[in-house]
Amino acid sequence: MTLTRTTCPYCGVGCGVLAGADGTIQGDPKHPANFGRLCSKGSALGETIDLSGRLLSPKVDGQTTDWDTALDRVARAFSDAIAEHGPDSVAFYVSGQILTEDYYVANKLMKGYIGSANIDTNSRLCMASSVAGHKRAFGTDTVPGTYEDLEEADLIVLVGSNLAWCHPVLHQRIAAAKAARPEMRVINVDPRRTATTDLADVHLRILPDGDAALFNGLLAHLDSTGAVDRAYVDAHVNGFDAALAQAQAEDPTASGLSAEDLAAFYAEWTGTQKVVTVYSQGVNQSSCGTDKVNAILNCHLATGRIGTPGCGPFSVTGQPNAMGGREVGGLANMLANHLDLENADHRACVQTAWDSPTMADHAGLKAVDLFQACADGRIKALWVMSTNPAVSLPDSDGVAAAIAKVPFVAVTDIMENTDTGDLAHVLLPAAGWGEKDGTVTNSERRISRQRAFLPVPGDARPDWKIICDVAARMGWADAFDFETPEAVFAEYVALSKAAEPFARDLDLSVFEGVDYAGLEPTQWPANDRRFFADGAFYHADGKAKMLPVVAPQPRNQGLRLNTGRNRDQWHTMTRTGKAPRLGAHLAEPYLEVHPDDAARAEVTVGDLVRVSSGRGDAILRVLVTDRVAPGQPFAPMHWTRQLTSRSTVNSLVTSTVDPISGQPALKGAGVVIERFTAAWYGFAASVVPLAPRQAYAAVARTRTGWQVELAGTEAPSDWEAEARAATGISDGEVSMVQDPATGGVRVALSRDGVIVALFFAAPTPVEVARSHAIALVGTETPPLQALAGRVPSDRPDPGATVCACFEVGRNTLLAAVAEGATTVEALGAKTCAGTNCGSCKPELAALIAAARVPMAAE
Numbered sequence: 001m002t003l004t005r006t007t008c009p010y011c012g013v014g015c016g017v018l019a020g021a022d023g024t025i026q027g028d029p030k031h032p033a034n035f036g037r038l039c040s041k042g043s044a045l046g047e048t049i050d051l052s053g054r055l056l057s058p059k060v061d062g063q064t065t066d067w068d069t070a071l072d073r074v075a076r077a078f079s080d081a082i083a084e085h086g087p088d089s090v091a092f093y094v095s096g097q098i099l100t101e102d103y104y105v106a107n108k109l110m111k112g113y114i115g116s117a118n119i120d121t122n123s124r125l126c127m128a129s130s131v132a133g134h135k136r137a138f139g140t141d142t143v144p145g146t147y148e149d150l151e152e153a154d155l156i157v158l159v160g161s162n163l164a165w166c167h168p169v170l171h172q173r174i175a176a177a178k179a180a181r182p183e184m185r186v187i188n189v190d191p192r193r194t195a196t197t198d199l200a201d202v203h204l205r206i207l208p209d210g211d212a213a214l215f216n217g218l219l220a221h222l223d224s225t226g227a228v229d230r231a232y233v234d235a236h237v238n239g240f241d242a243a244l245a246q247a248q249a250e251d252p253t254a255s256g257l258s259a260e261d262l263a264a265f266y267a268e269w270t271g272t273q274k275v276v277t278v279y280s281q282g283v284n285q286s287s288c289g290t291d292k293v294n295a296i297l298n299c300h301l302a303t304g305r306i307g308t309p310g311c312g313p314f315s316v317t318g319q320p321n322a323m324g325g326r327e328v329g330g331l332a333n334m335l336a337n338h339l340d341l342e343n344a345d346h347r348a349c350v351q352t353a354w355d356s357p358t359m360a361d362h363a364g365l366k367a368v369d370l371f372q373a374c375a376d377g378r379i380k381a382l383w384v385m386s387t388n389p390a391v392s393l394p395d396s397d398g399v400a401a402a403i404a405k406v407p408f409v410a411v412t413d414i415m416e417n418t419d420t421g422d423l424a425h426v427l428l429p430a431a432g433w434g435e436k437d438g439t440v441t442n443s444e445r446r447i448s449r450q451r452a453f454l455p456v457p458g459d460a461r462p463d464w465k466i467i468c469d470v471a472a473r474m475g476w477a478d479a480f481d482f483e484t485p486e487a488v489f490a491e492y493v494a495l496s497k498a499a500e501p502f503a504r505d506l507d508l509s510v511f512e513g514v515d516y517a518g519l520e521p522t523q524w525p526a527n528d529r530r531f532f533a534d535g536a537f538y539h540a541d542g543k544a545k546m547l548p549v550v551a552p553q554p555r556n557q558g559l560r561l562n563t564g565r566n567r568d569q570w571h572t573m574t575r576t577g578k579a580p581r582l583g584a585h586l587a588e589p590y591l592e593v594h595p596d597d598a599a600r601a602e603v604t605v606g607d608l609v610r611v612s613s614g615r616g617d618a619i620l621r622v623l624v625t626d627r628v629a630p631g632q633p634f635a636p637m638h639w640t641r642q643l644t645s646r647s648t649v650n651s652l653v654t655s656t657v658d659p660i661s662g663q664p665a666l667k668g669a670g671v672v673i674e675r676f677t678a679a680w681y682g683f684a685a686s687v688v689p690l691a692p693r694q695a696y697a698a699v700a701r702t703r704t705g706w707q708v709e710l711a712g713t714e715a716p717s718d719w720e721a722e723a724r725a726a727t728g729i730s731d732g733e734v735s736m737v738q739d740p741a742t743g744g745v746r747v748a749l750s751r752d753g754v755i756v757a758l759f760f761a762a763p764t765p766v767e768v769a770r771s772h773a774i775a776l777v778g779t780e781t782p783p784l785q786a787l788a789g790r791v792p793s794d795r796p797d798p799g800a801t802v803c804a805c806f807e808v809g810r811n812t813l814l815a816a817v818a819e820g821a822t823t824v825e826a827l828g829a830k831t832c833a834g835t836n837c838g839s840c841k842p843e844l845a846a847l848i849a850a851a852r853v854p855m856a857a858e
């Protein structure tokens with residue numbers, strides 16, 4: 001079996017993968033991002049490349065059609081809108097998950113040919129505050145860090161980053177470095193205790209948005225203790241005095257931390273030369289995100305701790321090509337290749353290189369404004385590529401309604417049914433990961449190839465090709481006559497050459513004339529060349545800039561909803577949702593609630609709550625835990641209308657944005673929670689695909705088909721009919737057991753002696769061993785035995801999955817701990833858990849710790 005060297009399509013770590021057409025997936029030992037490691041999502045890639053649910057042909061108005069019809073329709077809709085209402089009446093909304101070549105041609109078409117800058121991307125929800133912070137401080141959007149810095153650092157401060165779940169291989173690299181060098185220290189700044197906290201020596205549980213006060217306090221402390229590098233500041237930094245004066249006027253306890261915790265943190269940061277501050281969405285996704293970024297950068301600039309090994313600020317990118325998108329200028333306020341839209345010389349340079357008829361000369365609409373313009377009727381034609389805004393944008397119900405109002409909507413996706421695709425007039429089938437070729441740039445500016453190892457299915461085409469096909473039909477065939485992604489890449493590299501006179505940071509000369517087919521993972525400007533090591537920045541005078549940051553006042557009344565990610569799901573689950581072993585870890589939409597808040601709302605573990613905000617509501621399962629602070633419930637962002645009836649978390653989030661970056665405050669919606677009173681609760685497993693139809697329903701894939709957690713507001717009069725509807729099985733024999741004492745109902749549906757579905761319902765949350773019930777589906781177990789719902793003594797119930805790779809459940813692990821496996825290594829030796837990708841190791845450690853706490857202390 002020949003394996004192809006490619007790159008993982010999920011997070012910005014950008015791990016190298018060896019992949020085979022039979023679904024073989026291995027970490028690439030030679031890739032400098034991962035050296036052979038993969039996390040649970042990467043390891044399960046083989047389970048997500050089947051063609052189920054794929055969009056395989058273009059569709060116009062819901063009807064399958066051919067490419068010519070679909071492309072003509074898109075081109076005509078855009079050309080007509082532009083002719084009638086001008087270039088700013090159309091928009092593209094793209095994604096950090098398309099390849100650099102796709103991004104480059106989309107940006108070229110919109111900015112250089114249509115002549116508008118109305119192209120924005122989901123990176124607006126993700127990296128925009130970091131981009132804006134970098135530009136303010138450095139004069140350009142440069143991420144100076146490398147992964148090796150993380151291993152060389154003596155202190156790593158993780159701010160608003162759940163690295164263990166979101167950048168697992170980087171987390172593992174840090175864990176390995178720390179194991180080898182135990183004196184290395186990790187501090188985690190997060191209002192929530194996460195799997196990442198478990199690796200940290202110190203957890204600073206700040207108040208939401210307390211980061212600016214924390215880092216302002218650090219700056220004042222650096223100054224008062226003589227730790228500022230005066231020579232560096234004098235030579236390379238402007239704005240020190242103003243930034244310091246503002247920092248001195250602030251009260252660091254506004255961060256929510258005690259004076260002792262602050263003093264200890266400040267002393268450690270001040271006393272350690274090699275410090276890396278890693279930050280992510282807890283910093284960026286805020287109404288003061290850009291200021292938070294600059295508060296962090298200020299401290300590194302004041303000490304000259306930037307650009308040297310083992311030191312610096314490090315904004316880790318989320319998506320596989322978030323960085324590539326920034327390079328090609330995929331945001332509405334950027335031009336290609338790190339050039340500035342507002343700069344006439346830059347515009348002229350790009351226009352000359354593109355030989356284009358026009359050039360956008362003012363910033364386009366940023367994501368939230370773009371969908372507001374859809375709602376207002378200003379946008380007449382919209383093209384969404386590789387992102388699912390009807391789920392992932394704040395006020396997602398409002399966004400879905402706005403998309404539905406646009407006279408023409410095209411969506412390019414790999415999946416047939418998504419919440420956004422369901423609103424499109426034209427659906428364009430994209431070739432997916434493994435089927436297409438191109439490049440991506442990871443968090444450390446390393447460009448790697450994604451290579452095809454599967455045939456392109458059906459009529460699908462790569463995104464760059466679809467964009468060029470539409471451009472050609474709009475009259476620009478010559479400028480978009482690329483035959484291959486290699487040709488696009490070459491033009492992108494050439495544009496960087498043309499921009500050389502402006503001496504920007506983005507220097508792609510190492511890629512000139514490179515062997516694209518065999519391209520080795522390579523950093524720009526060149527492997528091992530460091531940014532800012534010599535103190536040269538990109539403001540006009542070559543200096544960096546420190547910014548005065550006004551910390552927001554702590555707002556600590558009411559419930560504030562924090563949101564984020566789960567270990568084993570990727571965003572709106574269109575791909576990870578296909579892998580049974582990924583679905584088994586946290587299988588339904590939930591809300592982590594502090595015990596005090598749960599008591600106040602009179603809810604307990606397993607109950608359902610209705611969470612409401614001024615925007616909308618969502619029904620979520622309650623998880624009572626002190627991992628979250630009082631007043632700060634947390635919900636993951638993943639669930640959609642395809643999989644749930646009413647559990648899309650962004651229905652709750654308001655569209656407040658950071659005034660500088662336009663990035664929405666996705667981590668801070670004011671909410672109220674109340675018990676969701678259900679007349680009955682249920683669980684079902686079936687061999688056929690399930691649709692969410694009850695008041696509460698959450699569907700997931702299983703090894704034997706599909707499962708659904710459900711609840712209804714009215715007990716059905718006919719339980720057999722309900723069970724058949726819930727499981728999608730209308731034929732076959734039925735066996736039913738009812739328990740009048742408890743009101744419980746159990747139904748088995750079988751065909752020719754084979755169980756095809758099981759359904760359990762009760763007036764309280766159903767207690768049935770899920771994994772056991774799922775395993776019975778498709779077997780010839782006698783129905784009444786299956787309905788006993790108890791686990792036969794010879795087959796212990798493994799419980800909820802903790803280790804996705806080996807599918808090891810919580811009960812299995814607890815039993816092993818009880819038998820003496822009280823270290824992560826011992827647990828691994830006994831159960832295999834944690835011995836493949838290692839993503840569950842933090843949870844294994846937590847489980848061991850919890851199991852050893854005497855019951856009375858819980």
Ligand SMILES: Nc1nc2c(c(=O)[nH]1)N[C@H]1C(S)=C(S)[C@@H](COP(=O)(O)OP(=O)(O)OC[C@H]3O[C@@H](n4cnc5c(=O)[nH]c(N)nc54)[C@H](O)[C@@H]3O)O[C@H]1N2
Nearest residue numbers: 160161162166208209280281282318319564565567570571
């Ligand atoms: N498993 C998985 N991995 C992913 C993704 C995925 O969907 N699933 N998506 C990828 C993408 S696109 C991205 S952008 C990254 C995101 O990666 P991360 O940013 O690490 O992930 P999040 O869970 O969004 O948020 C991180 C933390 O911010 C904390 N936080 C909330 N408010 C504040 C605050 O005011 N201050 C501080 N200091 N912290 C706060 C939250 O409690 C949370 O633990 O993950 C990438 N990796």
Ligand SMILES: Nc1nc2c(c(=O)[nH]1)N[C@H]1C(S)=C(S)[C@@H](COP(=O)(O)OP(=O)(O)OC[C@H]3O[C@@H](n4cnc5c(=O)[nH]c(N)nc54)[C@H](O)[C@@H]3O)O[C@H]1N2
Nearest residue numbers: 125126386387388392412413414430563571572574637666
């Ligand atoms: N509340 C809350 N909301 C958030 C966040 C949060 O932390 N909290 N995080 C935000 C962040 S950081 C991000 S990055 C966004 C992510 O949110 P989205 O980008 O909306 O989520 P995805 O599910 O990654 O959407 C990618 C889509 O592209 C499709 N696709 C996959 N491969 C291809 C391909 O090769 N070509 C094409 N054309 N399509 C493809 C997938 O099927 C899927 O429909 O969510 C944001 N929303």
Ligand code: SF4
Nearest residue numbers: 008010011015039042
């Ligand atoms: S850490 Fe996991 S999701 Fe991220 S690139 Fe590596 S294997 Fe893929």
Ligand SMILES: [Mo]
Nearest residue numbers: 125126318319
């Ligand atoms: Mo992201």
